[in-house]
Amino acid sequence: MNIDLPELSLIALVGISGSGKSTFAREHFKPTEVLSSDFFRGLVADDENDQSATKDAFDALGHIAGIRLRAGRRVVIDATNVQKHARAELISLAKSFDVLPVAIVIDTPEAVAWERTQNRADRDFGRNVLKRQSQDLRRSLRELGREGFRKVHVVRDPAEVTITYEKAWNDRRELTGPFDIIGDVHGCRAELETLLGELGWTLIRDEAGRAVDAAHPRGRRAVFVGDLVDRGPDSPGVLRLVMGMTASGNALCVPGNHEQKLLRKLRGKNVTVSHGLAETLEQLSSETTEFVESAAQWIHDLVSHLRLDGGRLVVAHAGLKESYHGRASGRVRDFCLYGESTGETDEYGLPVRYPWARDYRGAAMVVYGHVPTPKVEWINNTVCLDTGAVFGGELTALRYPEKTFVAVRAERTYYEPIRPLADAESARDNETLDLTDVTGRRHVRTEYGTVIVDAENSAAALEVMSRFAIDPRLLLWLPPTMSPPSTSTVEGYLEYPTEAFADYRAAGVDTVVCEEKHMGSRAVVLVCRDSAAARFGVDGSGAIYTRTGRAFFTDATLTETLLDRVRAAAAPLFDELESDWLLLDCELLPWSAKAAGLIRTQYAAAGAAARSALPAAVAALDAGLARGLDLGELRARTAARTENAAGFTAAYRRYCWPTTGLDGLQLAPFALLAAEGTSYADRHHGWHLDISDRLVAADPATFRRTGRRIVDLSDPAAEAEATAWWLELTAAGGEGMVIKPYAGLAHRANGKLVQPGIKCRGREYLRIIYGPDYTAPDHLTRLRDRTLSRKRTLALREHTLGLAALDAVATGEPLWRVHELVFAILAMESVPTDPRL
Template sequence: IGDVHGCFDELTCLLTDLGYSAREDYSWHHPEGRKMVFVGDLVDRGPRSPEVVRLVMESIRAGSALGVPGNHDVKFMRQVFGKKVQLTHGLDKTVEQYAAWELQHPGATRQAAEFIDRLVSHYVLDGGRLVVAHAGMKESMQGRGSGGVREFALYGETTGETDEFGLPVRHNWAAEYRGAATVVYGHTPVPQPEWLNRTLDIDTGCVFGGQLSALRWPEREIISVPAQATHAEPGRPFLPADTDGGAPGLTAQQEQDQLLDLSDVMGKRGVETRLHGRVTVPAENAAAALELMSRFALDPRWLIYLPPTMSPCGTSQEEGLLEHPAEAFAYFQQAGVARVICEEKHMGSRAVVIVCQDAAAARRTFGVEEDAGAGVCYTRTGRRFFDDDALETAFLDEVRNAVTRAGLWEELRTDWLCLDCELMPWSAKAQELIRRQYAPVGAAAAATLSDAEEALARAAAWLPNPEITALHERTAARRRMAADYTAACRRYCWPVRSVSDLKLAPFHLLAGQGETYVSRPHDWHMAMLARLEGGIVMATAHQTVDLSDPGSMAAGIRWWEELTARGGEGMVVKPMDFITTGTRGLVQPAVKCRGREYLRIIYGPEYTLPENLNRLRSRGLQKKRSLALREFSLGIESLERFARREPLRRVHEAVFGVLALESEPVDPRL
């Protein structure tokens, strides 16, 4: 709870909103046993300092609160103990209020001073994850006790200069903070609670007509109540002037994030993740990622997530097939998963779409300029998907309109969303790759094999011979395979002349304002995203499979066979829970099961020849699956860090990690 400064009425309103209630001994308690932690400056300037001190003192005595002293509290204490202090900055009001209070509560003034004298300089809470001090606490001082530590906790650090208001200029220690613990402090009033580098200034100037704020931990939820009056005028203005509806200003964190530091993403790094422990990023991989990001990536302020790679299912022994749903089901059965969801796999390009309700929401959340638009679409390597600004704007308008029609802004209480999608056609992004790599293979094979087949047919007719006949049949089969390869490629290509020629299939609703949605099951994601269907947005066909029911699994296999028979790429099989942990740790978030004809694009036209298929069946999946788990963990980590309002450098540590791991030597066909 931020600096109260004698604002007793606002404090009781805030505590009521937080779920606390008063007892006869004046202490306040929460029904769930939560504790209040006061950051100091209980007294001065406000109208009811004695009541505030009594509430805090009795709550601490009852075990329902903790508190640290503020500089105003210490000055009041010194005055009571007979030290020579000036009755300025509101201390005169506190002395006057206690003089009147003594008439009904003899000895209360001395009792309050002794209570303040017993308070410790700062607290380290929640296993070292949370530090509370009045004016802040450097990482090197946390948990230590000395005169210097107490001095910093009370006053922070000043430069020795004074500003135009005659007040000391404070050194911005929070701008340099790199500690692992979150530091919550007050002392310097700000219009809104201000996050910066895992620190939070919670003093929102209630006594000056602002508001009284609290941070609920570990939820990181901020609750505020407005001041009931302006009880004092600040020495330095801190409330923003009326902007007449102009663009919102940047937060302190967004201001600092304008300049990124190479040292935050270079060299060998160990990135701590919630899901998979420490993920190591080799220095050479980090250098490759930095090169790619520096040359090709979009504005890094949008870059909050990169999607992970995905492993295929185990290799099938079914005749003529390399992949089959039975192997996907078997993997999840062995991991102890009861239900999976099978989602149609669209042959497009992976796309991350961030769509904001308007440009103001984009500026508030991502700190981008007013002309940066209200969203972005980028590839799995962080490049902007569209080179044409007008096409991107029209595309984002389509997505935004779909979200608005579905009512998701209101339902999810957000003004932005991050979606993981497939964007079609494949040729929309891979045109150059198709022209230089895939199309020449089909054209060359068709030309040479057609001529060879024709020549062998003439030879067989002129000179019947078993070897010539066999070679002719083999060449004819190869020519048909080449034709199947070309047909498979063409199925995923069509011209894009306007936004209406695009198709977007979202399959993950990743994050919105202040939260990620990775705790929701996949059927929730499918249901929410199906509501966006219309225009260019299409729903992803899916089917749930009960892995304890052979009939359900057989139905899932038939569904895959029907999908692939009509030219579909295949399906992705996922455990129903977005994040699933088995007996051996984190389970693959998804495995892909691709169709026979689609795999011609991946392995080449003739991969179905028995000798080729037998060789491919020896492919190893261990490296790919390890890579998929590490990238998935980093992707979730980056989203959660962004949702917690962590510095952009912390978000990018995980984002760059995903891209860096893509440099690992893993068979790209898997």
């Protein structure tokens, strides 16, 4: 006996105590799939036979079953289930998650069950209990199907049972495309034929010249979102073509509400003939009875929605929220056909649809039609392809996975719309954010790995985002933190290039680029070709923001003026890269331009105090020495501290100079992160620096060049030359250098992401970080015990999120997804780490 079960189902084992249900479950299902009432009684009462705990046990069992069903996992209920009320709860549970309930009856003779029961020490009840259960079971056998179980299997010999699983009819995940997904046709056969031609399809005609199939030379498959009929001039012609394409395997189709209404009419149901149905019936009256009957059967066999390409693509006529993907119920089918109504009607008498797409957060792309719009726009990874061809608009197709649109204009207006298409809301206006996307403890999944964001860090980020950050629609990426190299053993140095090269070599990187580290403030520049090109839905032509998402300048005029300069220098790039916007990673100099308040309160104050106090202390110690006091060691130490304080002051002063407006400011770009449709994370750093050099050449007053050295880590001479360059830079007052894998931001070594950059800072610059006296031998010894693992882990987590954000921007993912990733980077900023690293 073979039992064929739906892959996603709730399976109720039905049988008296001792019938062998648990043994059957162990032999045929995974242990995690089976939820036993005995186990849950033991869980809540420490006694599997405590019948007084049954209610609590089934409450707990139902809760766990619901969690599994919500996640799309099979559930097997191991309980007697011989009473109708117990089964009713299971059927209700299955329906609430839109899965199919199945009953497997283990019909073991009562005598056999009683013999087994007597041999079990944990079963202490009389045979009258089994007799009553057996009577309940006999009454139940005739009722199971009517109660709501989709399938009922009666097993009398469990040893002969095999189990197989059938896929849901909507499960076509094995089909990976490429697809041409076509919007609502509504009887516009001529436009459909034209669109197929534009998509590269070849029409196949019968002896009467009618299109009865179409084939694509590159093996593409068409997918129709439904509403093939009504209102237009040739609904039979559209049906004939699409039916032929599906029969040959060249197309798939889901039903629309207009097909469903037509089917009910053809099957003799009482329906209101409106919204174009009259035209379709009149057109079908000229067709043969055989054609009309075959069309009705074809419509009847259409599946409510389709899951394609491994579940990454879902096609349903009116769309489908994530919890319904792959499910089977009348509720799911109704949503696919009609959407979800609020119960209200608008001023045109049409139902007000619940805007499910605004709340959609699923990973699968949902493509649908049903509600005509003047143009196609993405809303949260969903897109409506009904662009009102029958109303004089366009017939539109989506090429998948390319995510490009092809449309043809309607030859004329065939039907006047009740509601003007121009009244449709802009999809961009509907792209809203939700606090639940970013708050609480979150597991943010990306192609590069999963990053856990703790609730307290999310709360800190929310404070920054809500009070200080720029508009999230412009906040496309935030830079990751950078870790220093392993601590140096070179005398007098805490950081040295030797260790940085060794760190990357140990990680499996073979070539690095050493970039001059500018002492300024990190600035991310989003520049649009012009204000009209700002596709981000906000006023202005871009943004300049800090690594914590704040506007770099409080004066909007300064921002726009600097953006104008960047735009002018980048003018050739817009055409070359076929983009109306560019995202640049830069350093804005001087440091004092952004950090003047910090410098005054934290550094200048300390320097001024030291310069005032220490020389006076040296003078007092000199006076004591003159009187013969033993103060030589203290005097030497204080004199050294005086020199260190002078070095400390000189160090931070090198990075400060006066600016007025933009005069005195310079922007040092070192990476072009993204443009329309493209992330450049996979480009090598030589490419990024060449782009940066072009900006410098175009406007050397605004832009500063970034010096660099490329180092083959297998070449000691190249390392020595780069180290000498670093010593020269730092001796001249430079901060140091940043060492990066030359292959690019997304470079993996040994299958893993590596540090995006290791900063190697100069000896004198580190006085600003660790204090004037950090070079004292005892201080250096203590600092060499610093731990870098937390900082490096944080850098990789932020880098992972940043790469995913660039990919999301490039592929046009919805705003909430980009925001989720960037928000998580911002949340990482509040993870406690040593700020000096």
